[in-house]
Amino acid sequence: MAVVLGPNRYGKAETRVVRVTRDGEVHHLKDCNVGVSLSGAMEEVHRRGDNAAVLPTDSQKNTVYAFAKKHGIGEIEEFALLLARHFVGSQPTIHHARVAVEEYGWERRGPHSFARSGGEVRTCVVHHDRDGATTVVSGLRDLVLLNSTGSEFHGFAKDEYTTLPPATDRVLATAVTARWRHLLPAGEESRDYAESYRQARRCLLDAFAGTYSLSLQQTLFAMGERVLRERPEICEVRLELPNKHHFLVDLAPFGLDNDNEVYFAADRPYGLIEGTVLHDDATPAGAAWD
């Protein structure tokens, strides 16, 4: 019985890079957080501390900054692809690269003045293998949505610990984490990622607002399905939807009714609904979700 090394990766996390592009008076801003994870011939470093195969995480950080200068930061998927291909292509000991990028939005307030948008963060995770396998997952997190009606929850299973009354009109609120996998025929990794993001985001928003909901699971499926039906470049959607409970406050002790008007927004515990919606003929995901 021997002790062996299993799956492993290493890299530089959370390199915060802000790229300014000057177009005369008018500046443009890209504000990103980049995480690199590399794997490959790493037996020796784990076993004996021999670093010959290890490109320092410091060099990875430097590469992020140098690439931001040389190539600019276009869509985050493109920037991640550039970086992933670079690490695998230039270091023989690196067989696989995972690059994750988050982008923070800014609103223009003047030719070179900006206010951070707050709200959701755009995300992507790219994998690239020396065998050429490439996956691109785009997404967003922290998109907080709420419907103040049009949501019910009843007809559920009951056991001896069930006390929840059925609800025929409730608030439905969630903080969306959504990730969607791009259909990527070999050699066709390039596409209009900006437009794809805008449209996928719109699908999520529209499906949440437009679904008369009998359960958060139903809403989740509707959100994923909407993306898949409208965006042929996307083959799989994964959603994590915490149920941000809004409990109706009992005002009866004060002689007041509460006809779905006053809610307590609770923190913990919360329901958590996680699900995948995909095309039945979606290509295998490979490392896409790792």
Add this chain to the structure above:
Amino acid sequence: MAVVLGPNRYGKAETRVVRVTRDGEVHHLKDCNVGVSLSGAMEEVHRRGDNAAVLPTDSQKNTVYAFAKKHGIGEIEEFALLLARHFVGSQPTIHHARVAVEEYGWERRGPHSFARSGGEVRTCVVHHDRDGATTVVSGLRDLVLLNSTGSEFHGFAKDEYTTLPPATDRVLATAVTARWRHLLPAGEESRDYAESYRQARRCLLDAFAGTYSLSLQQTLFAMGERVLRERPEICEVRLELPNKHHFLVDLAPFGLDNDNEVYFAADRPYGLIEGTVLHDDATPAGAAWD
């Protein structure tokens, strides 16, 4: 030498209340976090645990919900005033109330569907005394602003620990916490707080974007001054401006120049500039800033 009780207060913090108002199909949403702090005849409870003077914090929470139902939540300053007057007016042992409200913004996505705005949070703190003294401070926090040029920093004092080179073109970024005190002639606490907030916020944004800055202190003063000059209902502005440093990355080792294009957005340490701008004849602040 005796041990005595000094300044003290107690209350319920962070009561999260969401108020829905139905206008037929169209719903309106107010999402707030309310903190109540009361003080008064509290010697006995501290000395002997005699709670006769203590209105439970649980009752304070209930009051927030009941008032949200009975009065709705209009502008947060008005809601805070209602609550503060109620506690002082109804409990003889309560001599002073401080009510703080934060409001989270939502954007409409449908007749009863919303997406949380993210970004800054609107705030207020109201004090009300049984002698009738009332103060109202409005404000915001977490408004993140950045100018990608139009900022210098040089000509500063130097000592033996100074290594900072002068900067003639730098990124200036901050996360604004601003609070402004309303001029409140007795009995005139009511005003258009919504419009006042919108305009004060605009002044802050415009002054930040429009000030060619030789130091963050100068920008701070300009922001406060702009509010005071344009808004006669406001007599004092307090600002906390962390200097969110954006350091130019040294790309020379890679044969690249960096003409103010690629920045590292640092977390810690950070400069912190705090200042007050006020009218020379501003009425005394009383408890306003406590």
Add this chain to the structure above:
Amino acid sequence: MAVVLGPNRYGKAETRVVRVTRDGEVHHLKDCNVGVSLSGAMEEVHRRGDNAAVLPTDSQKNTVYAFAKKHGIGEIEEFALLLARHFVGSQPTIHHARVAVEEYGWERRGPHSFARSGGEVRTCVVHHDRDGATTVVSGLRDLVLLNSTGSEFHGFAKDEYTTLPPATDRVLATAVTARWRHLLPAGEESRDYAESYRQARRCLLDAFAGTYSLSLQQTLFAMGERVLRERPEICEVRLELPNKHHFLVDLAPFGLDNDNEVYFAADRPYGLIEGTVLHDDATPAGAAWD
């Protein structure tokens, strides 16, 4: 091309339960955070909002509390196993349960008085399937360790973006997230989890302190290997070790040397080393790491 439902689960996250056991004057305290995730016959709820198969997350929360009363909370692995078996065993539509528990430590300060330990959190994740497959992963997170010497980093790969100088004496610091999978012969899920945890934790601490480190990967492997060599009940260890960089401050401009005495503790970016160490004949992990 049809849209189908892929992997999914739902449940109640972060049920905070505190269990007091009274032994006369002396009280005992267990403070936990429980997350339940169930999966099974969930096609209908996603497709049509038919909740007949859905045991409400509210009932799951109630079950956590009722079980804390009925069975007490012994070792968190045992409590998680009880819950997981209950959900799968009592609801025909639930085919699989994942129960995660975090435990917060408290130090005794009196017969019924306690101070929270702070520092690391003990964790476990249990999976149970209606086919009888059961996995138990124990662990901890937020264990922050530092060696002020006995760490080097050199001999690494270099590319055009490498500027890092070799280090022959550096601070090595990390915040350990460790999880270890128990070898569980069918029907033998019960063991002394308390002692197993104490010993696994000791192995991690000892290996970190006792390894002269040429790279954080080497330290990671040594930590995992130590657990496996000393604890036959454990067959796989997964570690996530952020490299909490401590940079030597350049004091030369002030006429001072800095012989590894004064460090800047950086936040971001940071190296992140993730790895698995396991027995070559470890049983398949199944759902253990999901």
Add this chain to the structure above:
Amino acid sequence: MAVVLGPNRYGKAETRVVRVTRDGEVHHLKDCNVGVSLSGAMEEVHRRGDNAAVLPTDSQKNTVYAFAKKHGIGEIEEFALLLARHFVGSQPTIHHARVAVEEYGWERRGPHSFARSGGEVRTCVVHHDRDGATTVVSGLRDLVLLNSTGSEFHGFAKDEYTTLPPATDRVLATAVTARWRHLLPAGEESRDYAESYRQARRCLLDAFAGTYSLSLQQTLFAMGERVLRERPEICEVRLELPNKHHFLVDLAPFGLDNDNEVYFAADRPYGLIEGTVLHDDATPAGAAWD
């Protein structure tokens, strides 16, 4: 009506410094977070961006590191005093310095190996004026305490919004933020701050555990009083005690009683009790609490 500059200060916040002292094989560690705030002749920089009076915050950071080397970091109060005197003494435009230090504890695990203690953080805030006025406030935060019995709450005031039943046996839990002001006869700022801290902390812990509590206010007063009675070098104590509510779970629907055994640890809202306990002849606090 002119616009004038009111109270202001500026400085470098959150300089993270780790100081290693080598005693042969055995190393010692001090891990601190230092915040500097300076004020003085700052009219010009606010009005016109003239930085002649402004010692850069970068120089302040450098000073922290250089002083850590030159003087070591003894007790944090001493380190803060050194820094505060330095800034006021060396820069004619700086009339007042406030230095705040937090210290993170580490437990020894080997001659040069450490594990971070977690739990509470030791704090201090020092003010020094060019007139010689000096104040020292020591303290701690995030000390989480819980009594599982020995706490009641009843006999409180009631109004129309009061529904809380009286409690004769409840859990009392809080996260202590405590700050205490030292009695500092001129020129006698030096004392055994380590021992003073240990003893003050012990007083807080003992008083919390040892007070049969009829209200959190009573416990607060007892904690402050204990410090004052046992520590003649301390003249004022300020405490912020959030009431971390532990609500008894209603298990009756499941046919179970709950005799103070199973609690839900709630997050928000929470009671917040703030109070000051001081000697009636305490010297004026000056800027101590700013």
